[in-house]
Amino acid sequence: xxxxxxxxxxxxxxxxxxxxxxxxxxxxxxxxxxxxxxxxxxxxxxxxxxxxxxxxxxxxxxxxxxxxxxxxxxxxxxxxxxxxxxxxxxxxxxxxxxxxxxxxxxxxxxxxxxxxxxxxxxxxxxxxxxxxxxxxxxxxxxxxxxxxxxxxxxxxxxxxxxxxxxxxxxxxxxxxxxxxxxxxxxxxxxxxxxxxxxxxxxxxxxxxxxxxxxxxxxxxxxxxxxxxxxxxxxxxxxxxxxxxxxxxxxxxxxxxxxxxxxxxxxxxxxxxxxxxxxxxxxxxxxxxxxxxxxxxxxxxxxxxxxxxxxxxxxxxxxxxxxxxxxxxxxxx
Numbered sequence: 001x002x003x004x005x006x007x008x009x010x011x012x013x014x015x016x017x018x019x020x021x022x023x024x025x026x027x028x029x030x031x032x033x034x035x036x037x038x039x040x041x042x043x044x045x046x047x048x049x050x051x052x053x054x055x056x057x058x059x060x061x062x063x064x065x066x067x068x069x070x071x072x073x074x075x076x077x078x079x080x081x082x083x084x085x086x087x088x089x090x091x092x093x094x095x096x097x098x099x100x101x102x103x104x105x106x107x108x109x110x111x112x113x114x115x116x117x118x119x120x121x122x123x124x125x126x127x128x129x130x131x132x133x134x135x136x137x138x139x140x141x142x143x144x145x146x147x148x149x150x151x152x153x154x155x156x157x158x159x160x161x162x163x164x165x166x167x168x169x170x171x172x173x174x175x176x177x178x179x180x181x182x183x184x185x186x187x188x189x190x191x192x193x194x195x196x197x198x199x200x201x202x203x204x205x206x207x208x209x210x211x212x213x214x215x216x217x218x219x220x221x222x223x224x225x226x227x228x229x230x231x232x233x234x235x236x237x238x239x240x241x242x243x244x245x246x247x248x249x250x251x252x253x254x255x256x257x258x259x260x261x262x263x264x265x266x267x268x269x270x271x272x273x274x275x276x277x278x279x280x281x282x283x284x285x286x287x288x289x290x291x292x293x294x295x296x297x298x299x300x301x302x303x304x305x306x307x308x309x310x311x312x313x314x315x316x317x318x319x320x321x322x323x324x325x326x327x328x329x330x331x332x
Contacts, residue, residue: 027054028146031166032074033157034059040067042257042279043151043171048073050149058143060160062126064088079130113222120226124233127156131163131237140164147252152183155230155247163237167252174258175248177223178216183248187267194264202264 032047034040047057051073061068063078064085070076081088130136141164148168150157152175161168174180176196181188190213194200198215200208227244234242252271259276268274 027056029143030055030057031140031143031145031148031161031164032057032059033148033150033154033160034061034068035151035154036066036068039151039153042173043149044071045279046149046171058145060130060140062130077136079133079136081126081129113225116222116226121229123154123156124227124229127154127159127230128233130156131160131233137163152179152248152251155227155234155244158247158250159230159234159237162234162247162250168250170251170254172254172256174256177220179223179245179248180254180256182245183251184254184269184272185249186269186272189267192264193266 030047030050032043034043047059048071050057057074059068059074059076061076061078062081064081064083066089068076140160145164145166148157148161148164148166149171150161150168151172152158152170153172158168158170172180174196175183178188178195180186191209192202192204193212194202194204195212195216196219198208198212200212204212230247231242231244234244234247254272256272256274257276257278259274262276
């Protein structure tokens with residue numbers, strides 16, 4: 001017994017000595033393939049932190065962009081695209097009125113299909129230009145990246161990672177049409193996980209569960225119709241039959257910008273990590289909110305009318321009535 005204890009002690013001392021004289025870990029090389037817009041603005045802080053910890057980050061972006069500009073904490077590599085800055089800006093910022101128009105559900109549905117297909121084809125064309133750029137691909141191969149960090153809402157990053165045979169890490173909020181479930185092979189029971197846009201809670205009646213099963217079918221059609229070109233591109237590049245789920249399932253780790261405080265509980269797989277609040281590092285105090293007496297009278301009358309018409313419960317009416325005086329700060 002004493003001999004075994006002495007052996008364990010020597011092993012422990014040897015490990016401590018090894019780690020004490022071992023040189024510090026070297027930084028890795030990270031290839032970042034972001035998505036335009038708020039997706040990149042969320043990922044940018046992570047890239048900055050990776051750089052601060054000694055990692056070398058290279059951001060790969062089209063030469064025409066709105067938000068993806070160079071910075072001192074990463075190297076920006078661009079590739080040529082077939083559109084101009086004006087065309088791209090018009091494409092990204094055009095037709096916002098659609099989201100505020102009041103129209104029939106079917107009209108919204110078919111407009112959504114058209115718009116989603118157009119956006120998908122635009123970015124798929126950019127992805128094809130990237131993957132067919134042989135000189136750039138050779139350069140990326142020669143750089144020997146350790147990992148690809150990408151947002152899977154733009155599947156090109158995942159496809160590029162597999163093409164380069166480099167592990168991929170996803171950074172995302174969620175994927176539409178349950179592709180995050182399919183890509184991770186995570187269980188997805190319709191009995192208690194509310195589907196997107198159903199407005200169901202995790203406590204559903206029988207009819208709500210039926211709605212929870214049927215409602216996503218229309219979204220699934222939109223997604224399959226819109227993003228099918230990526231599957232064709234993947235099959236061409238990788239020289240084997242590929243589906244979009246095959247492309248998405250390549251990731252080694254999925255980093256979800258969410259948690260079960262904001263989202264309903266769901267089954268998860270070992271390579272799914274929840275990092276909710278990662279973009280809340282720079283907190284600022286809330287500004288003072290106040291209203292004048294005329295606005296106060298308006299809201300009091302509004303609350304009374306809502307309560308009398310039974311559109312507002314008694315508890316809610318009393319709660320709002322107690323809170324309202326705290327927002328008074330004179331006439332405005």
